[in-house]
Amino acid sequence: MNLHEYQGKELLKGFGVAIQEGIVADTPDGAVEAAKKISLQTGTEWWVIKAQIHAGGRGKGGGVKLAKSLDEVREKADEILGMMLITPQTPKEGKLVRKVLIAQDVYYPGPSEREEYYMSVLMDREKAKNIIMYSPEGGTDIEAVAEKSPEKIFKEEIDPAIGLQAFQARKIAFNLGLSGQAFKEMTKFVFSLYNAYLGIDASLFEINPVLKTSDDKIIAVDSKVRIDNSGLFRHKDIAAMRDTSEEDPMEVKASDAGLSYVKLDGNVGCMVNGAGLAMSTMDIIKLSGGNPANFLDVGGTADAERVEKGLRIILDDPNIKGILINIFGGIVRCDRVAQGVIDAYNSIGEIPVPIIVRLQGTNAEEAKVLIDESGLKVHSAITLQDAADRVKELVS
Amino acid sequence: MSILVNKNSRILVQGFTGSEGTFHAGQMIEYGTNVVGGVTPGKGGQLHLERPVFNSVSEAVAETGADVSIIFVPPAFAGDAIMEAAEAGIGLVVAITEGIPVKDMIVVNDYIKDRETRLIGPNCPGIITAEEAKVGIMPGFIFKKGPVGIVSKSGTLTYEAVDQTTKAGLGQTTAIGIGGDPIIGTTTLDAIKLFEADGETEGIIMIGEIGGNLEAKAAAWIKENGTKPVVAFIAGETAPKGRTMGHAGAIVSGADDTATAKKNILRESGVYVVDSPADIGKTMAGLLK
Numbered sequence: 001m002n003l004h005e006y007q008g009k010e011l012l013k014g015f016g017v018a019i020q021e022g023i024v025a026d027t028p029d030g031a032v033e034a035a036k037k038i039s040l041q042t043g044t045e046w047w048v049i050k051a052q053i054h055a056g057g058r059g060k061g062g063g064v065k066l067a068k069s070l071d072e073v074r075e076k077a078d079e080i081l082g083m084m085l086i087t088p089q090t091p092k093e094g095k096l097v098r099k100v101l102i103a104q105d106v107y108y109p110g111p112s113e114r115e116e117y118y119m120s121v122l123m124d125r126e127k128a129k130n131i132i133m134y135s136p137e138g139g140t141d142i143e144a145v146a147e148k149s150p151e152k153i154f155k156e157e158i159d160p161a162i163g164l165q166a167f168q169a170r171k172i173a174f175n176l177g178l179s180g181q182a183f184k185e186m187t188k189f190v191f192s193l194y195n196a197y198l199g200i201d202a203s204l205f206e207i208n209p210v211l212k213t214s215d216d217k218i219i220a221v222d223s224k225v226r227i228d229n230s231g232l233f234r235h236k237d238i239a240a241m242r243d244t245s246e247e248d249p250m251e252v253k254a255s256d257a258g259l260s261y262v263k264l265d266g267n268v269g270c271m272v273n274g275a276g277l278a279m280s281t282m283d284i285i286k287l288s289g290g291n292p293a294n295f296l297d298v299g300g301t302a303d304a305e306r307v308e309k310g311l312r313i314i315l316d317d318p319n320i321k322g323i324l325i326n327i328f329g330g331i332v333r334c335d336r337v338a339q340g341v342i343d344a345y346n347s348i349g350e351i352p353v354p355i356i357v358r359l360q361g362t363n364a365e366e367a368k369v370l371i372d373e374s375g376l377k378v379h380s381a382i383t384l385q386d387a388a389d390r391v392k393e394l395v396s
Numbered sequence: 397m398s399i400l401v402n403k404n405s406r407i408l409v410q411g412f413t414g415s416e417g418t419f420h421a422g423q424m425i426e427y428g429t430n431v432v433g434g435v436t437p438g439k440g441g442q443l444h445l446e447r448p449v450f451n452s453v454s455e456a457v458a459e460t461g462a463d464v465s466i467i468f469v470p471p472a473f474a475g476d477a478i479m480e481a482a483e484a485g486i487g488l489v490v491a492i493t494e495g496i497p498v499k500d501m502i503v504v505n506d507y508i509k510d511r512e513t514r515l516i517g518p519n520c521p522g523i524i525t526a527e528e529a530k531v532g533i534m535p536g537f538i539f540k541k542g543p544v545g546i547v548s549k550s551g552t553l554t555y556e557a558v559d560q561t562t563k564a565g566l567g568q569t570t571a572i573g574i575g576g577d578p579i580i581g582t583t584t585l586d587a588i589k590l591f592e593a594d595g596e597t598e599g600i601i602m603i604g605e606i607g608g609n610l611e612a613k614a615a616a617w618i619k620e621n622g623t624k625p626v627v628a629f630i631a632g633e634t635a636p637k638g639r640t641m642g643h644a645g646a647i648v649s650g651a652d653d654t655a656t657a658k659k660n661i662l663r664e665s666g667v668y669v670v671d672s673p674a675d676i677g678k679t680m681a682g683l684l685k
Contacts, residue, residue: 005419034572036408062644094644123498123502123578123579125578125579125608125645126608126609128501128502128505128506129506129577130401130502131501159506160502160503160505160506161503161506161507198499201497201498201499203498228497228498229644230471230495230496230498230644231497231498231499233471233472234497256449259436260642262636262639262641264636272552273552274550274551274552274553275550275551275576275605275641275642275643275646276548276549276550276551276552276553276554276576276603276605276631276642276643276646277552277553277556277631277673278641278642279605279606279631279632279634279635279642279646280553280556280629280631282632282633282634282635282674283631283632283633283634283655283671283672283673284672284673284674285634286634287632287671287672291634292634295641295642296636297642304601328552328555328556328559329535330533330534330535330538330551330552330555331423331533331535348538348556360559361535361559362535362537362566383674384556384672384673385672385674388672388674
């Protein structure tokens with residue numbers, strides 16, 4: 001699950017990570033109020049208006065603006081709120097901005113030089129350990145840094161048994177070229193950040209930039225936080241932060257129904273039990289000349305209720321020409337799944353596109369008879385090859 | 397022969413008395429698996445499915461001589477259950493549980509790495525040696541004793557491969573579902589090595605998917621050391637980048653973990669890669685003729 005910048009920062013702050021302070025608003029008036037409060041709280045005289053969407057590169061698309069007066073706060077918040085913000089990470093049409101973060105200006109002048117760094121915490125899959133990845137080249141696209149100057153990206157591996165050690169935090173601060181007060185601040189920052197990562201069952205933290213202010217404070221100016229969905233049962237408060245308006249509405253509907261669904265651009269819908277078989281079914285559709293319209297894993301039970309929910313979600317997609325239901329009945333019996341399909345079909349009523357039902361495994365023959373004798377516009381298949389051939393007929 | 401489990405394995409069920417544990421342990425027993433007992437903390441001393449229930453794994457090991465354990469414990473407690481089994485000296489732990497937090501698995505992985513315990517899973521269908529022992533949740537009736545070893549990240553897709561090889565008249569030695577999570581115990585390569593060393597296994601089916609580098613690592617080893625034919629299918633050719641496809645670990649993160657990249661490296665290593673999962677069984681049958 002992804003969080004907004006303002007939500008991520010709030011969580012980080014709870015673990016003692018120094019952040020660029022801000023207040024979220026969803027109207028221009030609210031933005032002005034937020035700006036006043038932030039000034040009282042931090043003494044800032046300028047403000048940064050930041051679009052809150054689940055995508056990076058917001059500055060490039062005009063979603064981050066500096067305001068030097070309350071009038072400008074109102075004006076810029078008004079510009080950003082309601083815009084379709086297009087960044088390299090959004091869909092082509094962009095993403096609607098519903099909220100802005102009114103943040104303190106942290107790029108004020110002072111006795112020392114400001115610096116921007118990059119820092120992330122994530123799991124290294126191969127090593128099965130958490131790592132802190134960091135670079136003195138912050139504030140820019142880290143992938144570009146990785147390409148041009150990979151020597152400027154450092155990784156610190158955390159031993160799962162003993163956790164982050166002080167020497168590691170010092171190494172990070174040294175490698176970032178820090179000394180004096182800023183050095184101390186950075187070691188503290190690294191510890192708080194790592195504790196926050198563990199504390200909220202995150203699967204990714206990306207802080208870009210981490211800023212050394214002109215008075216040697218180290219603060220998180222941005223936050224990209226992804227939570228491990230499997231860890232959410234321990235964090236009801238974080239689960240409540242989910243912003244479904246940032247997700248595809250069909251995917252939200254599917255997840256409410258307990259189905260694992262991903263929307264794609266194709267013309268043949270599919271519903272499958274098991275994630276691996278579901279991906280394979282998409283591949284088969286492609287090999288047969290079609291394009292998969294979705295990934296949908298109905299899980300182990302595949303009863304009438306789930307089949308119906310799945311079908312309704314697939315049918316919401318206007319682009320589909322047909323649907324392939326592919327179930328390997330192991331513990332779940334195919335004849336029961338077939339009955340589920342028939343019941344779901346009858347309950348939905350007229351289905352405008354042909355359905356191919358491939359049932360293999362326990363009681364597959366009985367299932368085929370049920371489907372064939374149902375009188376519905378449903379084609380049955382038993383082997384995968386049968387199913388693939390049926391799809392081929394359908395799309396040709 | 398076969399690998400890791402056989403009719404002499406002494407199997408313990410952790411989370412024995414819960415609904416999942418009860419159902420699948422019953423199915424395992426029906427298959428002929430030597431289930432010697434179960435563990436449910438607080439229910440020690442009872443009999444369940446005509447087998448003794450123990451409060452702890454170490455107690456169960458002492459009383460029954462169990463050497464394999466299967467875990468049906470809910471996600472919040474499953475990591476702990478794996479470590480308890482390892483601490484009690486269980487040689488093979490099969491974790492079926494789906495949805496164990498990654499944070500827990502990092503610790504579990506670290507805890508067991510220097511112990512004499514092999515972990516299969518989590519989030520997997522388990523392991524089965526055809527007509528001997530089913531330590532998992534797969535439908536037993538599709539398996540038939542034969543010469544093919546199967547290693548797979550997926551559940552139902554494994555059944556597909558099993559069914560095809562059975563219908564092609566081949567059958568299986570052992571099938572292992574290694575699981576679709578980002579952190580798992582036994583890897584594709586571990587299983588390939590075991591099948592290579594197994595006298596009864598004549599051919600190996602490898603079923604992979606997008607995400608991670610397990611298939612690439614296996615490919616490198618096969619290129620240098622492989623003697624048996626390997627047929628591979630990689631699911632997710634059509635999966636979009638950056639989206640998790642059901643399995644927590646099934647996500648394309650870069651250029652190396654796409655289905656195409658994996659297929660290429662496998663082909664270069666002498667593996668018979670099929671583009672359609674419908675061709676797995678007949679390709680293997682052709683190779684073992």
